[in-house]
Amino acid sequence: MTGAFAAQETRNTWKSVLETFHEDRETPLNSDYWSEKDTWSRDRIRDVQDEKIAAVAPFLYENSAFYRARFDRLGVAPTDIHSVDSMLANWPVVTKQEMMADVTEHPPYGTYSTCGQQEWDDRGWMLFSSSGTTGVPRPFRYTHFDRKYWEQANARALYSGGLRRGDAALPMVGFGPHVFAWGVQYALAKMGLPVIPGGGMDGRARAGLIQRFEPRVLICTPSYALYLARTMQDMGMDPAATSVRWIVQGGEPFSGVKGTLERIQDLWDATAVEFYGCTEASPHCGGYSCPEYQSGEKPFIHLMEDIQVWETVDADTLAPTADGVSGISVCTNLNSESAAQLRFLVGDYTTLSYEPCACGRRHVRAIGCMTGRSDDLINIRGIKFFPVQIEEAVRAVPGTGDEFQIRLTKTDAGLDTMKVVVEHADPAIGRIVYDEIHARCEVRADVEVVAAGTLPKSEMKAKRVFDERGTA
Numbered sequence: 001m002t003g004a005f006a007a008q009e010t011r012n013t014w015k016s017v018l019e020t021f022h023e024d025r026e027t028p029l030n031s032d033y034w035s036e037k038d039t040w041s042r043d044r045i046r047d048v049q050d051e052k053i054a055a056v057a058p059f060l061y062e063n064s065a066f067y068r069a070r071f072d073r074l075g076v077a078p079t080d081i082h083s084v085d086s087m088l089a090n091w092p093v094v095t096k097q098e099m100m101a102d103v104t105e106h107p108p109y110g111t112y113s114t115c116g117q118q119e120w121d122d123r124g125w126m127l128f129s130s131s132g133t134t135g136v137p138r139p140f141r142y143t144h145f146d147r148k149y150w151e152q153a154n155a156r157a158l159y160s161g162g163l164r165r166g167d168a169a170l171p172m173v174g175f176g177p178h179v180f181a182w183g184v185q186y187a188l189a190k191m192g193l194p195v196i197p198g199g200g201m202d203g204r205a206r207a208g209l210i211q212r213f214e215p216r217v218l219i220c221t222p223s224y225a226l227y228l229a230r231t232m233q234d235m236g237m238d239p240a241a242t243s244v245r246w247i248v249q250g251g252e253p254f255s256g257v258k259g260t261l262e263r264i265q266d267l268w269d270a271t272a273v274e275f276y277g278c279t280e281a282s283p284h285c286g287g288y289s290c291p292e293y294q295s296g297e298k299p300f301i302h303l304m305e306d307i308q309v310w311e312t313v314d315a316d317t318l319a320p321t322a323d324g325v326s327g328i329s330v331c332t333n334l335n336s337e338s339a340a341q342l343r344f345l346v347g348d349y350t351t352l353s354y355e356p357c358a359c360g361r362r363h364v365r366a367i368g369c370m371t372g373r374s375d376d377l378i379n380i381r382g383i384k385f386f387p388v389q390i391e392e393a394v395r396a397v398p399g400t401g402d403e404f405q406i407r408l409t410k411t412d413a414g415l416d417t418m419k420v421v422v423e424h425a426d427p428a429i430g431r432i433v434y435d436e437i438h439a440r441c442e443v444r445a446d447v448e449v450v451a452a453g454t455l456p457k458s459e460m461k462a463k464r465v466f467d468e469r470g471t472a
């Protein structure tokens with residue numbers, strides 16, 4: 001097999017494997033599960049992963065110049081990767097930096113995608129793109145073939161989170177090139193849940209929509225759930241007394257941030273629903289809630305393993321971490337014609353557990369959820385921590401406002417310093433915040449206390465870290 005023939009042949013094989021496992025559900029399997037895949041055994045999950053990997057490796061080799069070059073450079077043949085174990089043994093993780101270099105060299109799409117111009121012209125669906133916050137944005141073109149798989153995965157995730165027939169949803173998200181809002185939208189359509197559009201208006205107008213039309217589901221970032229609740233309180237309304245029962249959240253870590261999850265749920269008297277993924281390797285939902293996700297010591301999310309392989313690796317060595325040991329997340333996407341990926345380094349810290357869950361799902365759990373992307377790690381004089389650890393410290397002090405800022409600067413002597421700005425009615429609270437930060441991060445921060453409502457409110461994705469140290 002060579003050239004175009006091999007490309008088409010391996011594509012057909014890959015798509016037929018995907019079709020074998022595809023369900024086009026519009027109603028749930030039963031009252032607990034959207035699909036029988038939710039309760040597959042560990043052995044069944046692994047067998048399906050192996051079967052998909054055996055088909056996807058030749059497909060990537062023949063249809064992506066990025067992958068072909070990597071196989072050849074590593075001296076690995078596509079047939080060497082035919083199972084989870086052989087993939088882990090033979091295929092080093094793929095980094096964002098590699099994709100950025102590829103898209104810089106081959107604009108505008110790079111060569112990591114398996115959706116070429118012909119597929120895009122024939123059955124193109126949508127273009128999504130990773131954000132540019134960590135460098136060059138990575139665009140991905142998807143086909144309508146992908147859409148079918150996308151909406152099923154997301155419907156499973158939202159059903160597991162608790163959404164049911166009649167739960168009308170109010171999305172308050174920018175329908176930009178990011179995957180979150182679109183992914184939820186297509187799942188809602190598949191599940192037959194009504195949607196009340198909430199785009200292009202301010203918080204007061206949205207508060208009015210909630211009062212008038214009584215949605216049961218809000219779809220937004222965690223920052224926005226806080227912001228809107230405060231807006232309603234300013235208008236003399238009580239968010240906890242509204243029709244809202246579920247808040248589907250994405251775009252920022254939150255379930256693993258102690259204090260933030262409780263604050264949102266208390267304000268709204270509603271249950272938060274996780275919807276976690278990344279544009280590059282988990283464009284549909286990877287991590288999702290189940291009825292038990294807040295029942296343990298730490299909240300957790302399941303990761304959808306029949307369509308993806310999830311693992312964690314050591315942040316420094318990139319070697320796989322043992323079960324129960326924290327590491328950064330890696331995702332192999334086995335559910336797409338356009339963006340199948342082998343071992344993409346997503347980079348969120350978590351700890352995986354393969355223990356059975358009381359909900360009946362055997363899919364692996366990320367204990368403590370995802371608590372910060374390795375790109376966001378703050379390094380102050382060699383002490384490393386995440387913005388979410390500062391957030392937990394701030395939330396631990398009663399009476400602090402929803403907003404806070406982390407300001408990083410350099411002294412004239414070249415020393416890194418950190419100032420944390422919090423809102424509180426009592427200026428003397430600074431010492432307690434200092435202690436909470438020191439206890440969690442072992443770093444000494446200057447704490448500035450400002451009056452409540454002083455800091456700008458985050459309407460969408462919160463910007464709370466201001467690094468003014470320059471490039472050292």
Ligand SMILES: [Zn+2]
Nearest residue numbers: 290292357359
């Ligand atoms: Zn569960």
